[in-house]
Amino acid sequence: MTDFIDIEDKNYPESLKKVNKPPKKIYYKGDIGLLKSVCFSVVGSRDVTNYGAYIERKFVNHIARRRATIVSGLAVGADSIAHEEALNVGGKTIAVLGGGFNHISPEKSIPLYERILKEGGLVISEYEDDCQALSENFPIRNRIIAGLSLGVLVVEAKFRSGSSITAKYAMKQGKKVFALPGRLDSVNGTGVNNLIKNGALLAASPSDIINEIPELKNSTRIMVKSTFIKREYRKIYNILNDIPMSLDEISIRTQNSVQATSNLLSLMELEDLIDEFPGARICQKISKVKINLKAHLAKI
Amino acid sequence: MSLAHNGVLFLDELPEFKRDSLEVLRGPLEDRVVSISRVQSNLTYPCNFMLVASMNPCPCGYFGDKERKCKCTEQQIINYKNRISGPLLDRIDLHIGVSNIKFENLENSNEESSEQIKQRVNKAREIQKIRYKKYGIFSNSELTQKLIDKFCKLKDSSKSILEKYFKKNSLSARSYSKILKVARTIADLDESKDIEDTHVLEALRYRILDKR
Numbered sequence: 247m248t249d250f251i252d253i254e255d256k257n258y259p260e261s262l263k264k265v266n267k268p269p270k271k272i273y274y275k276g277d278i279g280l281l282k283s284v285c286f287s288v289v290g291s292r293d294v295t296n297y298g299a300y301i302e303r304k305f306v307n308h309i310a311r312r313r314a315t316i317v318s319g320l321a322v323g324a325d326s327i328a329h330e331e332a333l334n335v336g337g338k339t340i341a342v343l344g345g346g347f348n349h350i351s352p353e354k355s356i357p358l359y360e361r362i363l364k365e366g367g368l369v370i371s372e373y374e375d376d377c378q379a380l381s382e383n384f385p386i387r388n389r390i391i392a393g394l395s396l397g398v399l400v401v402e403a404k405f406r407s408g409s410s411i412t413a414k415y416a417m418k419q420g421k422k423v424f425a426l427p428g429r430l431d432s433v434n435g436t437g438v439n440n441l442i443k444n445g446a447l448l449a450a451s452p453s454d455i456i457n458e459i460p461e462l463k464n465s466t467r468i469m470v471k472s473t474f475i476k477r478e479y480r481k482i483y484n485i486l487n488d489i490p491m492s493l494d495e496i497s498i499r500t501q502n503s504v505q506a507t508s509n510l511l512s513l514m515e516l517e518d519l520i521d522e523f524p525g526a527r528i529c530q531k532i533s534k535v536k537i538n539l540k541a542h543l544a545k546i
Numbered sequence: 547m548s549l550a551h552n553g554v555l556f557l558d559e560l561p562e563f564k565r566d567s568l569e570v571l572r573g574p575l576e577d578r579v580v581s582i583s584r585v586q587s588n589l590t591y592p593c594n595f596m597l598v599a600s601m602n603p604c605p606c607g608y609f610g611d612k613e614r615k616c617k618c619t620e621q622q623i624i625n626y627k628n629r630i631s632g633p634l635l636d637r638i639d640l641h642i643g644v645s646n647i648k649f650e651n652l653e654n655s656n657e658e659s660s661e662q663i664k665q666r667v668n669k670a671r672e673i674q675k676i677r678y679k680k681y682g683i684f685s686n687s688e689l690t691q692k693l694i695d696k697f698c699k700l701k702d703s704s705k706s707i708l709e710k711y712f713k714k715n716s717l718s719a720r721s722y723s724k725i726l727k728v729a730r731t732i733a734d735l736d737e738s739k740d741i742e743d744t745h746v747l748e749a750l751r752y753r754i755l756d757k758r
Contacts, residue, residue, distance in 0.1 A: 505744065505748070508748065509744050509747040511751075512707075512747040512748075512751055513707070513747065516707065522754070523610050527645070
């Protein structure tokens with residue numbers, strides 16, 4: 247059976263006792279001490295767009311480097327990227343499950359779940375091991391995500407989505423809620439824009455968040471070596487962003503022959519620097535966890 | 547299939563064929579003969595053909611399109627691609643993605659004409675014919691494993707590229723020899739005696755469907 251702590255335990259964070267119906271027991275794997283660290287939640291849509299994922303990665307990068315533990319829900323899409331990026335910079339992360347440890351959901355996230363445990367993170371659940379990850383558990387679980395953290399960042403969210411629920415819990419609990427402004431013509435934008443209308447803070451840069459939360463502002467930064475990009479790749483890498491570009495476009499912009507560009511791109515693909523989309527279109531690698539296949543389809 | 551003997555068998559909208567009719571292609575593609583067994587007799591027909599097939603990236607056809615929005619769900623796209631089994635894909639040498647052509651570009655293109663391409667191809671075939679004179683075959687596609695070892699030698703740098711690629715995409719031994727043959731052909735088109743890194747890299751770009 248999985249280890250657990252109860253509400254009387256010294257590791258049980260005070261902030262969690264203040265949520266509606268605080269969980270009596272918390273089942274956990276990993277470093278339980280993280281519950282009392284400075285936590286910040288990042289949540290968002292499962293169908294996060296390429297753009298959303300790209301921006302989210304930058305934000306999480308900065309927040310995690312301020313030694314905040316990134317809390318999220320292990321779902322595909324935005325949640326996974328939050329966990330992944332926190333680990334990438336050598337930071338800590340907590341995943342809050344919506345079911346027991348025998349039913350890690352979704353299945354796609356199991357490799358990430360294992361990575362979190364391997365790299366010193368924490369996974370918790372209020373459910374017993376054999377509890378199925380029922381869909382009605384997830385909105386309830388979100389009160390824990392909100393309860394653990396000093397603030398919540400919502401990346402992209404549909405109207406009345408799980409992420410908006412997390413944000414609402416956080417507002418009720420008096421936490422700071424931030425939202426990235428969403429596209430007006432995208433379903434993923436309606437939720438976040440609605441949050442901003444209702445009092446969430448618009449996060450236009452990571453410092454907007456860091457300056458609002460003293461614990462982050464006063465923390466020392468984790469120094470990360472920027473990923474080393476070989477010189478010959480740099481020219482291409484620097485013109486790529488989240489918007490897929492065709493081979494011809496890249497070769498024109500780097501003023502290189504199509505063949506040379508194509509060779510470089512093959513090598514860059516092998517080194518996991520780029521993503522390729524159907525129709526031979528290429529963009530910067532957004533995430534190693536599979537983000538939704540359709541992510542880039544949000545109109546450009 | 548036998549009707550396409552020594553010619554081209556073109557299957558449009560490949561995933562729209564029934565799965566089992568696609569799977570029966572596998573044997574003939576390897577052996578170049580098609581065998582039909584009935585109670586009374588066994589018949590064997592020759593079918594040395596080149597398989598060319600086309601498909602959309604998704605059921606609605608607009609996945610990855612720059613201008614129009616695809617309406618399919620992620621699962622629909624995966625299912626659509628899965629209608630073509632891995633072993634069948636393994637037997638296809640070149641997978642190429644083509645995107646839409648803009649109206650402006652429909653008319654005036656200053657690209658290589660078919661005539662010029664034909665010349666290049668003929669030259670490459672001539673090179674292969676001469677090279678394989680002693681072995682009773684005409685082209686790279688007919689190379690057996692033994693001959694692959696002999697004629698498709700790779701440099702160490704190319705080997706390490708291939709190794710990385712294989713680890714990343716967990717491919718079969720069959721695709722390995724396919725890639726070697728394609729690289730050999732690209733080198734021939736370049737009129738290069740040895741297979742260079744750039745030829746291997748180009749060959750890898752024709753394997754887009756390996757990445758699932």
